[in-house]
Amino acid sequence: xxxxxxxxxxxxxxxxxxxxxxxxxxxxxxxxxxxxxxxxxxxxxxxxxxxxxxxxxxxxxxxxxxxxxxxxxxxxxxxxxxxxxxxxxxxxxxxxxxxxxxxxxxxxxxxxxxxxxxxxxxxxxxxxxxxxxxxxxxxxxxxxxxxxxxxxxxxxxxxxxxxxxxxxxxxxxxxxxxxxxxxxxxxxxxxxxxxxxxxxxxxxxxxxxxxxxxxxxxxxxxxxxxxxxxxxxxxxxxxxxxxxxxxxxxxxxxxxxxxxxxxxxxxxxxxxxxxxxxxxxxxxxxxxxxxxxxxxxxxxxxxxxxxxxxxxxxxxxxxxxxxxxxxxxxxxxxxxxx
Amino acid sequence: xxxxxxxxxxxxxxxxxxxxxxxxxxxxxxxxxxxxxxxxxxxxxxxxxxxxxxxxxxxxxxxxxxxxxxxxxxxxxxxxxxxxxxxxxxxxxxxxxxxxxxxxxxxxxxxxxxxxxxxxxxxxxxxxxxxxxxxxxxxxxxxxxxxxxxxxxxxxxxxxxxxxxxxxxxxxxxxxxxxxxxxxxxxxxxxxxxxxxxxxxxxxxxxxxxxxxxxxxxxxxxxxxxxxxxxxxxxxxxxxxxxxxxxxxxxxxxxxxxxxxxxxxxxxxxxxxxxxxxxxxxxxxxxxxxxxxxxxxxxxxxxxxxxxxxxxxxxxxxxxxxxxxxxxxxxxxxxxxxxxxxxxxxxxxxxxxxxxxxxxxxxxxxxxxxxxxxxxxxxxxxxxxxxxxxxxxxxxxxxxxxxxxxxxxxxxxxxxxxxxxxxxxxxxxxxxxxxxxxxxxxxxxxxxxxxxxxxxxxxxxxxxxxxxxxxxxxxxxxxxxxxxxxxxxxxxxxxxxxxxxxxxxxxxxx
Numbered sequence: 001x002x003x004x005x006x007x008x009x010x011x012x013x014x015x016x017x018x019x020x021x022x023x024x025x026x027x028x029x030x031x032x033x034x035x036x037x038x039x040x041x042x043x044x045x046x047x048x049x050x051x052x053x054x055x056x057x058x059x060x061x062x063x064x065x066x067x068x069x070x071x072x073x074x075x076x077x078x079x080x081x082x083x084x085x086x087x088x089x090x091x092x093x094x095x096x097x098x099x100x101x102x103x104x105x106x107x108x109x110x111x112x113x114x115x116x117x118x119x120x121x122x123x124x125x126x127x128x129x130x131x132x133x134x135x136x137x138x139x140x141x142x143x144x145x146x147x148x149x150x151x152x153x154x155x156x157x158x159x160x161x162x163x164x165x166x167x168x169x170x171x172x173x174x175x176x177x178x179x180x181x182x183x184x185x186x187x188x189x190x191x192x193x194x195x196x197x198x199x200x201x202x203x204x205x206x207x208x209x210x211x212x213x214x215x216x217x218x219x220x221x222x223x224x225x226x227x228x229x230x231x232x233x234x235x236x237x238x239x240x241x242x243x244x245x246x247x248x249x250x251x252x253x254x255x256x257x258x259x260x261x262x263x264x265x266x267x268x269x270x271x272x273x274x275x276x277x278x279x280x281x282x283x284x285x286x287x288x289x290x291x292x293x294x295x296x297x298x299x300x301x302x303x304x305x306x307x308x309x310x311x312x313x314x315x316x317x318x319x320x321x322x323x324x325x326x327x328x329x330x331x332x333x334x335x336x337x338x
Numbered sequence: 339x340x341x342x343x344x345x346x347x348x349x350x351x352x353x354x355x356x357x358x359x360x361x362x363x364x365x366x367x368x369x370x371x372x373x374x375x376x377x378x379x380x381x382x383x384x385x386x387x388x389x390x391x392x393x394x395x396x397x398x399x400x401x402x403x404x405x406x407x408x409x410x411x412x413x414x415x416x417x418x419x420x421x422x423x424x425x426x427x428x429x430x431x432x433x434x435x436x437x438x439x440x441x442x443x444x445x446x447x448x449x450x451x452x453x454x455x456x457x458x459x460x461x462x463x464x465x466x467x468x469x470x471x472x473x474x475x476x477x478x479x480x481x482x483x484x485x486x487x488x489x490x491x492x493x494x495x496x497x498x499x500x501x502x503x504x505x506x507x508x509x510x511x512x513x514x515x516x517x518x519x520x521x522x523x524x525x526x527x528x529x530x531x532x533x534x535x536x537x538x539x540x541x542x543x544x545x546x547x548x549x550x551x552x553x554x555x556x557x558x559x560x561x562x563x564x565x566x567x568x569x570x571x572x573x574x575x576x577x578x579x580x581x582x583x584x585x586x587x588x589x590x591x592x593x594x595x596x597x598x599x600x601x602x603x604x605x606x607x608x609x610x611x612x613x614x615x616x617x618x619x620x621x622x623x624x625x626x627x628x629x630x631x632x633x634x635x636x637x638x639x640x641x642x643x644x645x646x647x648x649x650x651x652x653x654x655x656x657x658x659x660x661x662x663x664x665x666x667x668x669x670x671x672x673x674x675x676x677x678x679x680x681x682x683x684x685x686x687x688x689x690x691x692x693x694x695x696x697x698x699x700x701x702x703x704x705x706x707x708x709x710x711x712x713x714x715x716x717x718x719x720x721x722x723x724x725x726x727x728x729x730x731x732x733x734x735x736x737x738x739x740x741x742x743x744x745x746x747x748x749x750x751x752x753x754x755x756x757x758x759x760x761x762x763x764x765x766x767x768x769x770x771x772x773x774x775x776x777x778x779x780x781x782x783x784x785x786x787x788x789x790x791x792x793x794x795x796x797x798x799x800x801x802x803x804x805x806x807x808x809x810x811x812x813x814x815x816x817x818x819x820x821x822x823x824x825x826x827x828x829x830x831x832x833x834x835x836x837x838x839x840x841x842x843x844x845x846x847x848x
Binding site: 178181182184185186187188189190191192193195198219222223224257258261263266267269270271272273274284288290292293294 | 345346357362428430431437465467
């Protein structure tokens, strides 16, 4: 059921939620968290759909905050809040409130959201678009234990990664990081199969996709070896090649779905590595609400320390690669001496 | 965990996104054409693969008499997965799995077939990189256990090479009394070391059962009242609405108590009643479970405090059902119990004097498994008798299946001017607070076998202790009387109601 409220307040919305619940005959609430979804009108539909699907795994109250910027100065000075309350089948599992903010109240979104949070339950904020520069300091961000951004949607993902690293606060996370969990899991499993030492890594994927950088940084941080970033046509990540002292290990995926794992001395194996829907990423994010320390150390490793592969002389590491290699060699020695 | 696992720099305990993924390994299923294999094991393997929890190169080998090629076997698995898997079918996952599927045809006596199995395994080590790690799942009738295990030994299939493992997975029944259970254990342990033998009690793989430990030991709310000062009694029920179906050959002579109480219900009792383990590892858990099972005391008068029954003809959920003695393949004079209820006590400081009632049966009201901890009444009530007439005893009910969750029942004032207190319930349902479908028990247990994690598997001592509890009851039943008859679709024989009524208690209607 759907209740439309025009020019309203949080307390009226709360009342509508109770009414809606009574009307559909399920007064009990089993929701485990509040998901605050910040978006613009353009991305609202897709983002909400993903959140609804994710709510089948994590029943939640979804507060969709849509900031409507007005054109005229007169409209901008007038504050107004419109809400659409959805309960029952239209709301996935749980409840949904779409909040449309006009004028001055845009700057005070947290005042609208705060009274609508579920008591005693964790709060997650997800910026589907236009994430703030410092999520933890953002007025909405301060309400949440978990702050989810998506570098994939950014204008300049690489710069954005650097900015995220600079302001990282425990509880921050990024969907570009969630996207590579299956890759990380498969690469770790590949190293389970052999007893070899990795000496160098090459990560290949489409341009302007921060997931490739994050995967490269994670590998460099964990393995203490030089990592090269190469560009391909995609989709997404296309290959990771690890040089080891007993031959190369390569995980290739050209179609975004079925990958091939090639280990020296063993036959090639097909492995399922599907690109996942946003809803699956959000569901993964909501599974654990504690700080992701692995993400933190990966992010802090620094994008600049990845070497770019020279596209003309492919595979031949260029100048910056050498520099990165030398710094990493020092780190590797340090690790070995432990 | 294998040695290479620890050395893998990409693995980090703090990295909680990376799933617990099994190391290089394969699974050999004996009796792969059976019901369990098609309905539970094959779908569980697929679901694990779909969730990315199986290693690349994971191999599945089927062993059965059927004259199949690898392709026929793959087709059979495909159909089973399509029909019974929990997660949606995805072609790329299937492509990954199918590369490691093999079928070996043969009898359990067939030496040549076991040699074929050996070479299949060696071949898989080469082409799939399974690293010599194989689990043998014996999904076969118990009388074949010794034969298969001996064949495995004879052909060197149970030999663990340096840095690899071979494991045996066996299903209930683990014998039919203490002596036969000890014999079986001896046979199996001659071939596999005891830490490589995994006894499946699929109840322990259920989320709700694992949650008993979380509920008790992760909270402060329940443990202070989890003792004889507050608990009046405990009822553990496992009811089925179906009859014996086509299992006459297996069931007759075994009966409900051996089939269910000996394993599932005593395990549930152990988890409900045990002391807090010092840690959550397999040894600590087994120690506490063994301790509490060892403290179980049977009633003095087995005739009064145990009841067995047989379902008679009747109507079950709108369908006409025949009685047990009229089922195909059952001796009309059979004394096998299809319903069993026993009262036991636990001789320790926490539980002295608190009865634990265990009951199980076929053709009962509905399919349900639950643990109900029923609390004592308030020692004094300021309300007068009429106000609390409708108030029952407080209870905490762990609903194991279906509709998994926990219910708390307590009294509440009925709105209105008069003072009247009535029972209400507060409910936690898995479906409401967690994922829409929890992993199947077999998924969890198969993964644990491959990981070598034995937390959720009963050990030899637990199995033997359980038989020690049940054997005297079975012996008494053999000599005295015969099973009471109860109408199908009801909650068991009146004798069972009388057994509780003697102490002023009654069975919960689950």
